[in-house]
Structure formats: structure tokens, C-alpha cells
Amino acid sequence: MKKTTIDQYPLGERAIEHIRAASRKALTEITLEALKDGALKTSDLQVSAETLRAQADIARQAGYIQLADNLLRAAELTAVPNDELLRLYEALRPGRSTQDELIALAKRLEETYGAFETGRLVREAAVVYLQRGLLRAQRTNGR
16 A cells, blocks of 8 residues: 555555455455455455554555554554464563563564564663563572
8 A cells, every 4th residue: 555645544445456455355345245245364354554553654645643653552462373463462571571681572572573672662661660560580500
């Protein structure tokens, strides 16, 4: 999808021909009839990174900067397998990770999945968790 403009919002009404699912199936092909016929698979019902980036463009133009940033991170995370997402979620829970583990997680997100904005967020979380005492204690000398 080309650079999306705010006048295309909502995309499902004003830019429907450009919207594709994670499977690359066009939104216009995702119908109740297709579902009843068994012609849809799970990835046909998942949002694509491209659509999330388009939504982020619109949010940014409308002045919703934090929403735009969240949508960009969501776009990055479409490339991350579900089991890895669950590990990320668990690692970010207070008291579950050390600072080193969070930094390693950020590096893995960046290097393996190209999720640089998400990696940056995890690095920021590591700093805030340290400041607020929310990190798991670092084990030393085999303890």
C-alpha cells in the first residue's frame, strides 16, 4: 500500500481495494460466503503488517503519535511467531526478567525479526524496570 492519507480513513470503506490480509488475500475476498465454503484459513483473518503501517500513517497524520507508534510495533510483530510473542509477553511482566535478559530479548527482536521499534521499547522497559525495582534479581555464583 502506498503512503496512506487521512482522507482514506476508514480504510475498510475508503481504501478497501488496497487492504490485504496476512495471507495476501484481498479484504474483498474475505466474506461470510467464503467462510461458509471453507475457503478461508487463519492467515486470511489476520491483519497484515502493511495494513497496520497504513493505519499508523493515518494515526500520525491525525496527531495520535502514541497510537501510531503502537501500530508500527504491531506491524513489526506480525513477523514474530506466536510462541516468541508469548515469551516476550512473559518476559515483560514485572519480576520475570533480569536487565540482561531484557536487553538480549531486544537484540533478538531486532536481529532476528527486524523489530527495531519493539526492541527499542524493550530496552526502554529494561531501564524503567531497573529504576522502579521491577527486575528479577540477577543470579550470581550459581545461586
